[in-house]
Amino acid sequence: MNLFDELIILDGAMGTELVKKNAPMGHLPEELNITHPELIKEVHRSYLEKGTKLIYTCSFGANAYKCKGSKYSVTEIVTAAVKNAREAAEPYGALVGLSMGTIGDILEPFGNLKFDDAYEMYREMVVAGEKAGADCLVFETQTDLLEVKAGVLAARENTKLPIFVTMTFESNGRTFNGTLVEAMAITLTALKVDAIGVNCSLGPDELLPFVKRMREVSDLPLIVKPNAGLPDPRTGAYDMGPEEFAEKMVPFLEMGVSMVGGCCGTAPEYIEALVKKAKGYKPVKPERNNRSYLSSGREYVDVTRVHVVGERINPTGKKLFKEALLNHDIDYVKARAMEQAEAGAEILDVNVGLPKIDEEGLMVEVVKELQTVVDLPLQIDSSSAAVIEKALRIYNGKALVNSVNGEEKVLDTILPIAAKYGAAVIGLTMDSDGIPESAEKRIEIAGRIVKKAAEYGIEPKDIYIDCLTLAASVQQKEVRETLNAIREVKRLYGVHTVLGVSNISFGLPKREYINTTFLTLAMEAGLDLPIINPNNAAMMGAVDAFHVLWNIDTNSTHYVEKYAAIQEQEKNAAQAQAAPAGELTIGDYVKKGLGDSTAKAVKALLETKDPLDIVNGDLIPALDKVGVDFEKGVIFLPQLLSSATAAEAGFNVIKEYMAAHNASTVSKGKIVLATVKGDVHDIGKNIVKTILENYGYTVIDLGKDVPPEKVVEAAREHQVKLVGLSALMTTTVASMEETIKQIRAAGLDCKVMVGGAVLTEDFAMQIGADYYSKDAKQSADLAKMIFGE
């Protein structure tokens, strides 16, 4: 099917038509396909008679999650739905699309639906649909781009049918789940589905700008299936009649979309009116879009100027980062991501490679978790093809892969993976012979990469060539070669460029001078994505200044806004500094929740005092004091937490000091914390974690919805003496009990403390816990008792 040949008229609403025909509406209307096939066919025919050329089956909610409790299987319902549609469509020579709505549960990490389970549920539907004779697969009314990706992969890997996706947007141009129109279009275009578009939620007027925005970033055929205007929330009636609806659809026809129909509130008369209006219109194939986009599941980057790639999520040479990975401290990684986003990074490199670590598992988890706290596209950085594939599979958006090089074997392993998941690729200009000295050689390797990528269907615009930085202290002559190569590869191949910058100054003093100057030269040569530490103000300043001088930051708007504020802040800080310091102690700062002052005071104390003495003599007693106040009800939770975070700022100074002085880090013992299986509310557990960490314990945080086996495994692996379990709902206390049982059965020598809104001391004992902890303060007391002071 060439979707740019003919305009295809789709159908209108199914549900309301069934209600009009007095269909018995039970819990699952899709069952009507089996119990009342004639009714379904009647609705299909009512649209076909008016001129619909592609009908959607009545199988919107026929997935395993929504069919639970039905006496029919998913396969039975889907098969019947396709059969009914086929029989109705046949006499009209019309096509049949298998309709698939959302699963109805939320994907991890916000919900507890696993990506693989979502995949499996869609697989079941698409396989049955293809077998029963559907002509295409339609994912519609979708709100979560990652769920769509699971569906698209299931369709791609198990059927040969064309894939259409329409998502549902709110008035702010985002789905309920937060996906921006562009992020959706970019991701699905990269995944090479056959058509994309919008359906439901709004009327034609409101959807028009969204469809135009899709056209801006995608050259795929477009589908438009709006509601009949907006509903009256009370009666549910929509405000547009057939003629008005059809009239409002004209702008879509004029812009050349490929498929039009209606959603909620539309009926056969609407399609009839639409068919009349649509006479003479044909789809318009857009010009090839030559821009490179990267996207997350929510936002996107249109690579048209310099965009900073944050390099800080990488354990290489970072002791605390390494330790965090070994202790499974995902929050540490998340904090680094947020820090970089705030500092102005627009893409984040993610590398979690360490010897003897499950890089695959960790990468998947980190990628999943990062997406909950940052909206930036990610750059998946690993030397292992398996790790890259696993990460790309569950990544929500269009990622950048770091990296391939000129080696045939590497190209043939990584490029097909990038192509399959629609990722852009970084190509290093080196091969098995190492990094060539001359620009010419590097350009030649870039050429090889571009050629090979084309074989796998990756366009030059999505290739980011890294011309490689060599240390000026060692290979001074070759610095210019890198710059020349950047200029040339862009000119010759139409690729983009990326470059790790700070290597240039290796071995030289005052590295910032060299780094900043080299970065500036590279930008002038055409560097698109510098990989740098965005927390470095001078480097970020160079990027911002470049955008001013190159007339990209029009009227210097961004520059002025950013730096006027910074200037002001610096002035205020200087004044604050000048104010006389009071006679306050660490205890006072912690009590007041003043993190910066605590950190400063700790720094000052380190001049004269042993770090561990500061922990035991200043920080912990300060925390104890607020803890007692909290117990007595003198202070309330936010105050306890703000004191704990202030103390944390102090601890961080100590940790950094000890890491820098090669001392073993301060830890009073390891504790595993988890919110039990089935429970996705983990604010309570997180509060406990904050407090425990600030008492100097190392917390292995397993997150939420944690299966019992995982708790046992972590407790064993880290040989912990204490496990803390949290459950919020009565429904999930059962899995808490099960977790305790399994810990006991594994014969682990550890105590279990439990907490949560619905628990009591008695209840805790009943399910076999050692301790009940009524709040965060008590969990710290219990830890103290178990580990000793």
Add this chain to the structure above:
Amino acid sequence: MNIQLDLSDRSEILRYLGYRGSEITEVVEDTLREGIELSNKLIKIGLTYRFFDIKERDNGIEVVGANFKLTGESIKKHLKGYDEAVFFCLTIGSAFDREVEKQMVKNPTLAVILNACGIQAVEKACDELQREVEEETGLKSGMRFSPGYGDLPLATQKDFIRILNTERLAGVTINENYLMNPRKTVTAVAGLKKEAIDESV
């Protein structure tokens, strides 16, 4: 509907945070203000509601034409004397959850304050909805009652989600443990009548 929090909500927010009248530090006071401001940027109300006739039955309340029943003594008592009720689902949206999650890593104090602001926002929005319903219908609304209150099974949540078509209309889904997503969401039923009924008895 557009709901904003302001200083008049402060005492309720503090109550959700377990405040019992001590002196509040400057940092926490600032964070409270920040939480309220941030909440106002994040709140995006999703809403769906429907009216049903209701009938008292032996083991609960029949929802006429909706193919389900509200079971138990509590709901029976709560809706005694009403022949009509409004069923609704109201959420402040998923962006709120995301921010709480984010702040839990960055600034836990702000995270718990935001969480409390979320509870207050959703309650305030429910009050506003009930007020609008009264205005629209000219009827008096009784107090709202949600699945899981008293002996009304939490599982009834599933029926609310279904009859209100919440997934499509408000972006609200439910998992196997009857937890709703987004988290700051309320489903409830409230009786409607010409004259207000004193429910305190």
